[in-house]
Amino acid sequence: MIIDVKSREEFYDSIRKYKYVVIIFYSQYCFPSRALISFIKQIHEELYWCVFILVDIDRFPEIAQEFDALKTGTPTRIYMYKGEIIAKDIGSEKDAETLKSIILGIYQPYLKEEEKRKLVTIGIVLGILTVASAIAIMKKK
Numbered sequence: 001m002i003i004d005v006k007s008r009e010e011f012y013d014s015i016r017k018y019k020y021v022v023i024i025f026y027s028q029y030c031f032p033s034r035a036l037i038s039f040i041k042q043i044h045e046e047l048y049w050c051v052f053i054l055v056d057i058d059r060f061p062e063i064a065q066e067f068d069a070l071k072t073g074t075p076t077r078i079y080m081y082k083g084e085i086i087a088k089d090i091g092s093e094k095d096a097e098t099l100k101s102i103i104l105g106i107y108q109p110y111l112k113e114e115e116k117r118k119l120v121t122i123g124i125v126l127g128i129l130t131v132a133s134a135i136a137i138m139k140k141k
Helices: 008-017 031-043 061-066 096-140
Strands: 002-004 020-026 051-056 076-081 084-090
Touching: 008 020, 008 051, 008 061, 020 031, 020 096, 031 051, 031 096, 076 096, 084 096
Parallel strands: 002 051, 020 051
Antiparallel strands: 020 076, 076 084
16 A cells, blocks of 8 residues: 555554554655665565555655754655554665665564464464364264
């Protein structure tokens, strides 16, 4: 999902609401920013679990300043997991595949934890179903 921020409230609601967030501080007059946004449009569906939040530094300089994006320049990417900053990157990449690899590399440890929890949950559910089936068989006897 790509969110092109329209208000401060939308920005802060989005970073609180979603688990995997990449904030892109950009300027519409910056060629690397436009290239980066183009790459994001190419990969966002494949990275369905990640939300890309676009913040125009000319429209929202106070948000950009809060994240030091005015000092670092555009485009600046902030990677968040559950509302916490886990990485920061500056500039654009040469292509969409390189960008996708970087994003996957940054979030890989967090995605593995999610997968572990899912497997444990599936194991618990299967265990409960097995016990329920055993009880049902015993009741028939």
